[in-house]
Amino acid sequence: MESWFTKSAVIGAAAGFLAGLLGIGGGVLKVPSFVLFLKMDHYRAAATSVSTIVLSVGAALILFNGDGNVDWLSAGIVFIGAATGAWFGAKHMDRVPEHLLAGTFAVVMAIAAIRMWF
């Protein structure tokens, strides 16, 4: 068995489980893992990650929806904003210093983590 095959399988399995468990895409695990273990550059890793997300998120969504835990109207509205934001970000991503974005993101995540724990 080729080693990239095994590595892809292990990364896909771990990220898939996280996706179902936490309602996320799993890119947070896949992107750095693809870079580190499969020697992809960041763009290729992000692109490959997002394509695998379609399958695992689609599967998890079926179970969540079956239990009535999806607010489709809200999801649709957020999606409109997200699609616009992604387009905007892709066009202007070099205008904002990345360390400022990452720093702000870190602070917001830390506050959210504390709130969710208590």
Next chain:
Amino acid sequence: MDISMIVGLILLGLIAGTLASTLGVGGGIIFVPMLVAFFGFSQIEAQGTSLAIILPTALLSTVVHARAKRIHWGVATVAGIIGVPLALLGAKVALSLDQETLSKVFSVLLTVVAVRMGYRAWTLRPAASSPSIDRSGDSAGS
């Protein structure tokens, strides 16, 4: 649904979409805590709704990346297919856990992301602002 909620949800999407496309992180990791904190969702509803936002977003991105030939299809196929049964298992576990435990598990994930992003912000900070000796060589792999 009132107008302030609609505006709030669009704003949430805008922020998450911008961050996701610039930092490569930040769909579900932003949607879930924000839906709980500001829009009155339960943890499990927030996770389900987050998945429903991610699916069409990921689909669109996949089309764009595929056209640009950036996807490694071998890895994507293996990781994607293996991910399906594990995602189903993860969802089963999430739906069976009590909400408080699930929030704590999510909180651990957020902490990991906060530390990683903080580290990234630190390593990317403008070097000129620091008068210390250049140690970029020996700190690179640590």
